[in-house]
Amino acid sequence: MVHYFLYLRIFTFVNYLAHIYLSFDDPQLSLGNFIADRVRGKDYLQYPAPVQRGILLHRAIDTFTDSHTIPRASSKRLHSRYHHYSRVIVDIYYDHFLARLWESYSQVPLEEFTQDFYALLQDNMAWLPQSIQRMSSYMMADNWLLNYREFEGLERVFHGMNRRTSMKSGMDTAVEELELYYADFEAEFRPFFEDLIIFSREKLLILKT
Numbered sequence: 001m002v003h004y005f006l007y008l009r010i011f012t013f014v015n016y017l018a019h020i021y022l023s024f025d026d027p028q029l030s031l032g033n034f035i036a037d038r039v040r041g042k043d044y045l046q047y048p049a050p051v052q053r054g055i056l057l058h059r060a061i062d063t064f065t066d067s068h069t070i071p072r073a074s075s076k077r078l079h080s081r082y083h084h085y086s087r088v089i090v091d092i093y094y095d096h097f098l099a100r101l102w103e104s105y106s107q108v109p110l111e112e113f114t115q116d117f118y119a120l121l122q123d124n125m126a127w128l129p130q131s132i133q134r135m136s137s138y139m140m141a142d143n144w145l146l147n148y149r150e151f152e153g154l155e156r157v158f159h160g161m162n163r164r165t166s167m168k169s170g171m172d173t174a175v176e177e178l179e180l181y182y183a184d185f186e187a188e189f190r191p192f193f194e195d196l197i198i199f200s201r202e203k204l205l206i207l208k209t
Contacts, residue, residue: 015091017098017145018193019058020117021105022200027120029054029204031128033061034121038129053207060203061196070192074185078177085169090185092148092157093178097189099149105193114145151175 016034023030032047032054039047044055065071071090078086102110118140125133139145147153155175162172178185 015095016139017095017148018091018196019061020145021098021113022057022061022196023054024201024204026050026054029057030117030120031124032056033058035129035132038131053204056207057200057204061200064196064199068192068195070188070195074188077181077184078174081177082170082174085165085171088161089158089171089174089177092154092174093185094189094193095148096154096178097186098193099146101186101190102149105197110146110149114143117145151179154178 019033019036020030023033028048028050032044032051034054035051036044036055036058039055044052047055071087071094074090074093075086078089082089098105099110102113106113108116121128121136121140125136128136142156144153144157148157155172158171158174162169165171
């Protein structure tokens, strides 16, 4: 949900679960929301209208999150250690809480939700951007959406991201702060995500007019 600066381009697609959830069970909207970070400028106009809405919704969610005080407070707790990477880490923390608290937000079990989305990807793989096609194969093989729920899955994510920064980010230790301040991060996630759901529903109504 963060707008990534140039030096953070390698971190696009870190909070997959939230963006898919905020598509509210609309398959084409979900695909647009999912691919949005790899669609630049007005290139979104080449896609069908429902996919376009997903891309625009994703961009609006990012902007809303960037300006919201709660994610800023979460990232501030990490800033002394992780600096500009703290915003990326918070995105992943928030996907973790969404996965852990899933039953509070959806009547569909997370396992079923993720498998349904993977099936949607496979059915539409031919027209997805090539970078998405490559990434999706790893995503499905390792079940990223479900594995964000567990610390072991988060550790794999953070170790991988640390390698992609040539070990400069120190993100391989980011689970430590999550464990240390778990209650604080969860207390921040809950009201923020409620705000984000309301915002996303209202924005979607505008996009459909």
